[in-house]
Amino acid sequence: MRPDTFDDVLRDTLRQEVAETASGLVGLEERIAVELGERRPRLRVTDWLRQLLAPTRSGRIGQLSVVGVTAAICLLVGVFIANQFGFTGNTPGIRLTPSQAEDGGQEVLFVLPALDATDVSVVGNFNAWEPTPLSDDDNDGIWTASIPLPPGRYEYAFVIDGRWWGQDPLADEYVQSFGEYSSVRYVGGGDGA
Amino acid sequence: MNRFPPARKSGLIVLLLVVWLAAPAAAQTPISDFEEAFLTIPVSDVARFITAVELGMSQPDFPAVDVLRFIERFASTAYSASEKEAVLVHVIAAMEDGLPVDGLVTKGLEGLARGVTLQQIEQSLHQRTILLAETRDLLYAKGIFSVAPGSPQSVPTALPTPRFNLLVTHISDTIADYLEGGGSPFEGETLYQEVRFRLTSLEGAILIAEDVDLVLKRIEPADMTRVALSAVT
Numbered sequence: 001m002r003p004d005t006f007d008d009v010l011r012d013t014l015r016q017e018v019a020e021t022a023s024g025l026v027g028l029e030e031r032i033a034v035e036l037g038e039r040r041p042r043l044r045v046t047d048w049l050r051q052l053l054a055p056t057r058s059g060r061i062g063q064l065s066v067v068g069v070t071a072a073i074c075l076l077v078g079v080f081i082a083n084q085f086g087f088t089g090n091t092p093g094i095r096l097t098p099s100q101a102e103d104g105g106q107e108v109l110f111v112l113p114a115l116d117a118t119d120v121s122v123v124g125n126f127n128a129w130e131p132t133p134l135s136d137d138d139n140d141g142i143w144t145a146s147i148p149l150p151p152g153r154y155e156y157a158f159v160i161d162g163r164w165w166g167q168d169p170l171a172d173e174y175v176q177s178f179g180e181y182s183s184v185r186y187v188g189g190g191d192g193a
Numbered sequence: 194m195n196r197f198p199p200a201r202k203s204g205l206i207v208l209l210l211v212v213w214l215a216a217p218a219a220a221q222t223p224i225s226d227f228e229e230a231f232l233t234i235p236v237s238d239v240a241r242f243i244t245a246v247e248l249g250m251s252q253p254d255f256p257a258v259d260v261l262r263f264i265e266r267f268a269s270t271a272y273s274a275s276e277k278e279a280v281l282v283h284v285i286a287a288m289e290d291g292l293p294v295d296g297l298v299t300k301g302l303e304g305l306a307r308g309v310t311l312q313q314i315e316q317s318l319h320q321r322t323i324l325l326a327e328t329r330d331l332l333y334a335k336g337i338f339s340v341a342p343g344s345p346q347s348v349p350t351a352l353p354t355p356r357f358n359l360l361v362t363h364i365s366d367t368i369a370d371y372l373e374g375g376g377s378p379f380e381g382e383t384l385y386q387e388v389r390f391r392l393t394s395l396e397g398a399i400l401i402a403e404d405v406d407l408v409l410k411r412i413e414p415a416d417m418t419r420v421a422l423s424a425v426t
Contacts, residue, residue, distance in 0.1 A: 125302075125303070128259065128262055129299075129302045129303050129306035130306070151395075151398035152395070153394065153398075155299075155303070172394070175370040175373075176370070176373055177303060177307075177370070177373060178309045178313055178314075178373075180307065182303075187398065188398035189395050189397040189398025
């Protein structure tokens with residue numbers, strides 16, 4: 001066979017192959033979708049969970065699934081609690097984000113872990129330095145009080161069983177007053193940038 | 194069905210209007226309460242103290258309730274009348290000078306709540322009163338003025354009194370806190386940054402952005418040192 005004849009034959013063969021392949025690709029997506037739909041019926045959440053938790057051929061993978069799902073649930077619960085209490089990760093450590101109150105001010109949550117305390121209150125320039133009690137209804141040692149405050153700058157300290165403590169980790173800043181620390185919370189407004 | 198005839202309806206509207214207009218006046222603390230508190234101490238010159246309170250009350254942002262609470266709590270302490278008066282006189286002097294007294298009152302209340310001595314409270318209030326006056330004078334020197342609310346604004350840098358007073362209060366409080374925390378008055382740049390942080394943190398909350406910009410553009414670190422030095426020398 002002459003070289004130029006060989007080239008012609010080769011070109012024709014390739015063209016035919018491409019044409020056949022291209023015609024085979026028409027409607028491929030729909031066919032795949034239909035086939036997948038037939039093979040995998042849509043799972044309900046309970047079925048999905050059961051399938052996820054079911055023992056597999058590899059026991060280790062099954063255990064990992066359990067651990068993974070548990071971690072995911074913990075994460076979801078954590079996010080829920082964080083949203084409820086207004087904790088966000090926008091500063092080093094935990095920061096309290098006040099929720100908006102009806103009067104244009106904000107409902108500010110004061111939180112203090114004090115495991116052995118019997119009486120915890122907060123005093124500040126928002127209550128003329130008169131104690132507002134914190135409560136620990138579930139006796140877990142976490143004392144809280146939610147106080148509606150109009151926008152402004154508030155100096156405060158916690159009073160734990162009669163002892164003042166002015167270094168709230170959730171404060172925006174600290175000032176020294178009469179030789180002791182007071183915490184400061186800004187409500188509303190800018191970021192101090 | 195119309196339940197009220199037109200005459201009764203307009204009467205009702207007038208009544209509501211009167212109640213609405215009278216409400217702030219009723220909420221105002223009566224001057225007789227102040228007089229009673231001053232007499233309880235008793236202060237040496239009740240007339241002077243009352244005049245100062247009346248002057249303060251003429252300002253729209255005067256914290257009458259807090260001032261009265263402050264005086265009453267002082268009156269109930271076990272110190273001598275002269276010791277109490279030595280503290281109160283700073284707040285009275287500030288009122289006489291037309292200065293905002295919110296910061297002084299809250300500092301005094303804090304001192305009482307903390308159980309510190311009257312001498313400590315007196316020193317703190319003395320320093321803060323000086324800083325208030327110096328800060329106000331600094332703003333005046335920088336062309337930032339105070340005008341009564343509702344008055345025509347002759348120049349853009351003439352701010353209504355409550356806005357002006359807020360700036361004076363927060364600038365002077367920042368300097369006072371800085372000095373009370375052991376800061377050096379010669380650290381003008383640090384002081385300026387502290388003031389800047391305080392004002393911008395309150396921007397949009399209780400301070401207007403334009404006012405904050407105006408002040409931060411016109412004051413300088415050297416001004417902060419000058420004001421701080423006035424309170425420690």
